[in-house]
Amino acid sequence: MTDRLYYHDSFLYEFDARVVDVVQRDGRAAIVLDRTAFYPTSGGQVFDTGKLVLPDKTEVAVVEVTDHEDGNVLHFTAEPVPEGAVVHGFIDATRRLDHIQQHTGQHVLSAAFIGLFNMPTISFHMGDESCTIDLETAALTSAQAQKVERLANEVIAEDRPVSIRFVPLEEARQLGLRKLPPKQTGDLRLIDIKDFDLCACGGTHVRATGQIGCIFVRKTEKVKQGVRVEFVCGLRAVTTARQDYSTLTETAGLLSAHIHELPQQVRKLLDDAKTASKMQHKLLEEIAQLEAERMLSAITSAPRVLTAVFAERDAVFIKLLAQKLTAAKNDVVALLASGSGQTTLVFAQSPGMKSNMGQQLKDAMAQLGGRGGGSAELAQGGLPAGTVDLSRIEALLKEIGAKLQS
Numbered sequence: 001m002t003d004r005l006y007y008h009d010s011f012l013y014e015f016d017a018r019v020v021d022v023v024q025r026d027g028r029a030a031i032v033l034d035r036t037a038f039y040p041t042s043g044g045q046v047f048d049t050g051k052l053v054l055p056d057k058t059e060v061a062v063v064e065v066t067d068h069e070d071g072n073v074l075h076f077t078a079e080p081v082p083e084g085a086v087v088h089g090f091i092d093a094t095r096r097l098d099h100i101q102q103h104t105g106q107h108v109l110s111a112a113f114i115g116l117f118n119m120p121t122i123s124f125h126m127g128d129e130s131c132t133i134d135l136e137t138a139a140l141t142s143a144q145a146q147k148v149e150r151l152a153n154e155v156i157a158e159d160r161p162v163s164i165r166f167v168p169l170e171e172a173r174q175l176g177l178r179k180l181p182p183k184q185t186g187d188l189r190l191i192d193i194k195d196f197d198l199c200a201c202g203g204t205h206v207r208a209t210g211q212i213g214c215i216f217v218r219k220t221e222k223v224k225q226g227v228r229v230e231f232v233c234g235l236r237a238v239t240t241a242r243q244d245y246s247t248l249t250e251t252a253g254l255l256s257a258h259i260h261e262l263p264q265q266v267r268k269l270l271d272d273a274k275t276a277s278k279m280q281h282k283l284l285e286e287i288a289q290l291e292a293e294r295m296l297s298a299i300t301s302a303p304r305v306l307t308a309v310f311a312e313r314d315a316v317f318i319k320l321l322a323q324k325l326t327a328a329k330n331d332v333v334a335l336l337a338s339g340s341g342q343t344t345l346v347f348a349q350s351p352g353m354k355s356n357m358g359q360q361l362k363d364a365m366a367q368l369g370g371r372g373g374g375s376a377e378l379a380q381g382g383l384p385a386g387t388v389d390l391s392r393i394e395a396l397l398k399e400i401g402a403k404l405q406s
């Protein structure tokens with residue numbers, strides 16, 4: 001069984017060891033050391049990376065570390081390392097410190113949720129950018145989340161000592177732990193944040209809460225099992241806050257506003273956009289109406305078959321126009337196309353006429369290589385922009401029109 005050096009010192013970044021076994025796992029070779037400071041993924045905390053230096057000074061990267069049920073720690077390396085080799089291990093200290101800050105921060109946060117609102121943590125996940133805990137609760141208000149965040153940061157500012165001790169399970173049961181592991185053999189490893197939290201955990205932790213730096217709750221959301229709280233701690237919180245602030249500052253610059261005025265400014269912009277969009281639609285309807293009147297005035301013989309291609313207009317316009325044309329008279333067939341955005345064809349006829357626009361459009365689309373359909377009275381189809389020349393479409397519309405006219 002591997003001697004886990006990180007159990008006793010989370011800040012041990014170098015150690016000597018010997019390769020006692022080489023095993024195959026999922027098609028990859030993994031080495032077992034007699035002792036290790038590398039943390040394997042478990043309990044929500046992700047693995048350490050680093051390197052092993054061999055006696056001939058060869059360096060081999062440690063790319064993943066996992067826990068094996070036999071009690072050994074498996075080190076997956078970039079190159080093979082022979083059994084019996086004596087190695088000097090180096091842990092990636094930046095990555096480890098980040099994990100220590102997130103992980104111990106989670107202890108503080110979970111204890112604060114219990115202490116203030118009796119909301120137990122049911123799971124913990126450490127991601128590349130942020131971490132989450134799932135709370136067993138039906139709801140969490142933002143005022144509650146802020147209160148917890150405040151308490152957690154006060155505990156950090158108080159720089160409370162964090163100590164590790166090993167006690168038998170029976171003794172641990174008397175201590176009122178926040179969390180007991182589901183199955184346990186041998187002594188329990190307890191992490192004690194002085195006068196604030198006591199729980200069983202195999203992870204790596206700070207020596208005193210001040211080393212967590214800070215805890216920043218970013219988001220809360222309802223999930224199936226309760227409420228998910230996203231947070232970041234320590235230097236990661238600084239990085240995240242810097243990114244957030246830069247985004248806000250850039251956005252505020254675009255609006256020539258102070259960042260605190262952004263919600264109000266964005267609300268105003270959205271309102272303006274809504275008004276402008278309504279106005280635009282109204283104008284488009286008016287133009288469609290005028291265009292319909294112009295087109296109808298040019299033709300008097302029934303049925304009035306009208307074909308037109310609008311290179312600068314889009315699908316919305318020709319649909320509006322088709323509606324106006326077929327509503328104005330009871331003997332209109334409109335075969336229209338637009339060239340702005342996706343090339344679109346709209347076929348429509350006045351209610352009660354005998355042709356089938358859906359079928360006509362389907363046939364036209366089959367010739368042009370597009371897709372579409374609709375009812376006997378109104379049908380629509382699209383072609384990817386630029387795939388078919390508008391003059392070809394115009395010729396086809398005229399051809400269909402001539403057949404319908406006869």
Ligand SMILES: [Zn+2]
Pocket residue numbers: 103104107191201202203204205
């Ligand atoms: Zn822990």
